[in-house]
Amino acid sequence: MSSAVTLEKILTFVVDTYMVEIEEIPLDESLIDEGIIDSFGLIELASFLEKAFLIPINDTDLTRDNFGSVNKMIALVHRKKSNA
Amino acid sequence: MCGVFGVLDANNQNKKKIVLNALSRLNHRGPDEWGVYLNKFVGLGHTRLSIIDIEDGQQPMQSSDYIISFNGEIYNYLELRSDLESQGYSFNTNSDTEVILKLYESIGIDCFEKLNGEFAILIWDKKCEHLIAARDRYGIRPLYALQHNNAFLFSSEMKVFDTLDNYKREINAQNLFEHGLFWNTLADNTVYKDILTIESGTFEVFNTSGRIVKERYYQVGESFKVNETADNFVNTKKAFKELLNDSVSLRLRSDVPVGTYLSGGIDSTIISQLVKNQTNHTFKTFSVAFNDKSLDESDFQKLASKKVNSVHHEVKISNRDVDDNLLKTIYHTERPIFRTAPIPLHLLSNKVKETNTKVVLTGEGADEILFGYDTFKELKILKEWKMSNGDSAAIESLKELYPHLSHYADARQFAFIKMYYEGFLNDFENEFNGLNIRLANNKIIEKYFNKSLGLKFDKTTLLEKFKTTLPANYSSWSLLQKNSYLEIKTLLQGYLLSSQGDRMAMSNSIEGRFPFLDHRVVEMAFSMPDDYKLKGFDQKHILKQAFESEIPKEITNRPKRPYMAPDLIAFIDSKGKLSDLASTLLSDKCIEEYGLFDTKIVKRFLNKFKNGVPENTGYRDNMVFMFLLTSQICQYWINNPPEVELDMNKCVVDILDM
Numbered sequence: 039m040s041s042a043v044t045l046e047k048i049l050t051f052v053v054d055t056y057m058v059e060i061e062e063i064p065l066d067e068s069l070i071d072e073g074i075i076d077s078f079g080l081i082e083l084a085s086f087l088e089k090a091f092l093i094p095i096n097d098t099d100l101t102r103d104n105f106g107s108v109n110k111m112i113a114l115v116h117r118k119k120s121n122a
Numbered sequence: 123m124c125g126v127f128g129v130l131d132a133n134n135q136n137k138k139k140i141v142l143n144a145l146s147r148l149n150h151r152g153p154d155e156w157g158v159y160l161n162k163f164v165g166l167g168h169t170r171l172s173i174i175d176i177e178d179g180q181q182p183m184q185s186s187d188y189i190i191s192f193n194g195e196i197y198n199y200l201e202l203r204s205d206l207e208s209q210g211y212s213f214n215t216n217s218d219t220e221v222i223l224k225l226y227e228s229i230g231i232d233c234f235e236k237l238n239g240e241f242a243i244l245i246w247d248k249k250c251e252h253l254i255a256a257r258d259r260y261g262i263r264p265l266y267a268l269q270h271n272n273a274f275l276f277s278s279e280m281k282v283f284d285t286l287d288n289y290k291r292e293i294n295a296q297n298l299f300e301h302g303l304f305w306n307t308l309a310d311n312t313v314y315k316d317i318l319t320i321e322s323g324t325f326e327v328f329n330t331s332g333r334i335v336k337e338r339y340y341q342v343g344e345s346f347k348v349n350e351t352a353d354n355f356v357n358t359k360k361a362f363k364e365l366l367n368d369s370v371s372l373r374l375r376s377d378v379p380v381g382t383y384l385s386g387g388i389d390s391t392i393i394s395q396l397v398k399n400q401t402n403h404t405f406k407t408f409s410v411a412f413n414d415k416s417l418d419e420s421d422f423q424k425l426a427s428k429k430v431n432s433v434h435h436e437v438k439i440s441n442r443d444v445d446d447n448l449l450k451t452i453y454h455t456e457r458p459i460f461r462t463a464p465i466p467l468h469l470l471s472n473k474v475k476e477t478n479t480k481v482v483l484t485g486e487g488a489d490e491i492l493f494g495y496d497t498f499k500e501l502k503i504l505k506e507w508k509m510s511n512g513d514s515a516a517i518e519s520l521k522e523l524y525p526h527l528s529h530y531a532d533a534r535q536f537a538f539i540k541m542y543y544e545g546f547l548n549d550f551e552n553e554f555n556g557l558n559i560r561l562a563n564n565k566i567i568e569k570y571f572n573k574s575l576g577l578k579f580d581k582t583t584l585l586e587k588f589k590t591t592l593p594a595n596y597s598s599w600s601l602l603q604k605n606s607y608l609e610i611k612t613l614l615q616g617y618l619l620s621s622q623g624d625r626m627a628m629s630n631s632i633e634g635r636f637p638f639l640d641h642r643v644v645e646m647a648f649s650m651p652d653d654y655k656l657k658g659f660d661q662k663h664i665l666k667q668a669f670e671s672e673i674p675k676e677i678t679n680r681p682k683r684p685y686m687a688p689d690l691i692a693f694i695d696s697k698g699k700l701s702d703l704a705s706t707l708l709s710d711k712c713i714e715e716y717g718l719f720d721t722k723i724v725k726r727f728l729n730k731f732k733n734g735v736p737e738n739t740g741y742r743d744n745m746v747f748m749f750l751l752t753s754q755i756c757q758y759w760i761n762n763p764p765e766v767e768l769d770m771n772k773c774v775v776d777i778l779d780m
Contacts, residue, residue: 056566057566057569057570057746058569068545073561073566073579074566076563076740076742077541079740080542081538097537101537
């Protein structure tokens with residue numbers, strides 16, 4: 039799966055779930071800090087990533103390094119897929 | 123409780139019609155009697171709920187050169203009266219109304235700081251030809267002002283202005299947005315264009331040309347001295363208990379029966395216990411119960427009732443009740459709400475009325491003054507986290523927060539909580555303090571507004587505006603004292619005392635009284651060391667300790683749980699169908715017609731619930747839905763004001779003083 043496809047899937051999920059326009063989603067900022075999601079939103083996002091990309095997310099994965107921006111989430115997905 | 127109205131206009135000699143039209147809309151606040159006073163300059167109106175000196179306390183009341191229309195209770199009126207009598211003043215009635223008048227006659231505008239109570243006061247000073255508008259310290263009783271066609275108008279409720287010729291209320295979108303962010307508008311703003319509020323703890327003086335004075339007679343925290351050594355815990359506990367007891371004692375002064383609300387939590391249980399200690403007869407208690415077991419607290423309510431030996435009444439609320447009563451509730455609140463919690467209180471006040479009780483004591487204020495909310499814990503944790511540079515003990519204590527929200531307890535989800543709070547580490551010590559968290563949670567509503575309104579969440583600009591509303595000594599307070607102040611000014615005043623408190627009680631002509639908001643109690647609590655109030659993570663520590671032996675342990679030991687009613691699930695069924703009310707007011711057509719919100723975004727939001735409301739739906743979705751729906755309802759009531767007749771047989775005062 040290419041980065042572009044992963045990006046599109048994530049962005050579509052965020053647009054549909056959090057009432058923002060696609061152009062309003064920052065790719066390198068924290069979605070929480072931008073007020074797009076709250077802590078519950080992170081849980082929804084992690085569940086979405088697991089289901090959409092068929093990857094396991096462990097407790098140790100739950101860090102700002104992995105979830106701190108859309109680009110970081112794409113990197114996480116690809117890392118998980120390449121380890122599978 | 124009562125309704126007041128005033129019109130200051132020397133050019134209009136037909137003020138009677140204006141006043142009578144206004145009073146028809148204040149009927150619910152004062153169904154027993156009404157009165158009007160008119161002279162060349164001013165018209166004053168009053169609708170009365172008779173509680174003290176039923177026989178003689180009619181208003182507007184005149185005494186020598188002063189006329190008053192007042193909504194509220196002055197609890198220390200007997201002491202003030204005694205003082206005035208010793209100075210040679212004589213009284214014609216037994217009312218607290220006359221005490222205010224005579225006090226004003228004696229010391230003028232210095233009178234307000236002497237009053238212990240809750241009030242919205244209009245006084246016409248014939249000598250100076252001034253109208254004075256004053257409001258109590260915490261905004262318990264409402265008072266609004268509007269300039270229209272060179273007239274200055276004052277009213278207990280904003281809907282009254284709908285009766286004016288050539289006037290229609292208009293929502294101010296920027297203020298509506300601010301209301302959505304903070305749970306209150308800032309300074310003297312309201313959500314409507316041109317309508318201002320007389321700020322709590324202030325009075326304003328008007329002549330026929332306009333306002334000439336605005337002065338603050340009280341500021342929260344004014345008696346706190348930074349370098350003063352506090353008394354020890356045991357002495358403070360004793361003094362606090364005695365003061366709270368006295369506060370209850372004053373608030374039992376009434377010529378009609380007094381009951382209490384019981385939420386099942388510690389604050390209202392303590393108030394009820396204090397009432398029991400002071401009365402030698404059984405009194406009534408009132409509670410809201412829910413069919414939904416996850417919201418119901420009736421076991422604790424019944425336990426409390428049994429302890430105080432009260433005659434207990436409850437209203438049982440279904441999801442359907444919430445939907446059925448929202449429209450009427452917002453008629454009374456006049457502003458959007460963020461949760462449905464006020465609605466059952468509208469139904470509860472009806473139950474109170476049915477039992478022929480007019481007055482209830484309730485527990486509002488305790489959480490704000492004694493650090494009862496979880497925001498206080500959050501701030502404490504953030505501070506310790508920041509100081510410890512990521513020490514795990516400080517972070518682990520995040521788990522203490524919000525036990526009633528199941529997803530906080532799960533270990534996996536804990537990691538996300540940590541990520542969420544990390545974002546506040548840089549900001550929580552700025553002037554927004556605990557409001558940084560509320561802003562972060564609420565700012566998403568920006569996305570829902572109609573794009574053509576051009577609203578933008580600009581935290582920097584908002585912070586600058588916000589700073590101008592803060593008291594001069596704000597920076598000298600501790601982190602938690604600041605949060606206490608902010609919760610009093612936003613959540614308490616903007617929502618709990620108004621939408622949930624005064625307006626819901628008043629909707630059925632019931633008067634709520636708040637012993638924790640006796641200003642002596644508030645000031646004593648404010649001045650206490652932080653750890654008397656939040657010891658470790660024990661909230662309202664000193665209160666629990668003071669009443670340890672008198673309150674059932676099951677109630678004292680309950681984790682903090684906010685009173686809540688069903689939100690989204692009351693309006694959307696399990697198949698995703700919206701109730702008639704919601705589907706009409708959130709339809710594309712209505713959203714477009716009212717112009718406040720973006721049709722596409724609202725539709726997308728509602729689409730989330732097309733298969734019903736997911737079980738783990740969080741704060742945000744519930745809040746957004748209620749904010750959208752109730753903002754629409756506010757506009758609905760502007761467009762469809764009801765016609766209300768004034769019962770001319772209930773006129774008790776009709777003074778034409780030309």
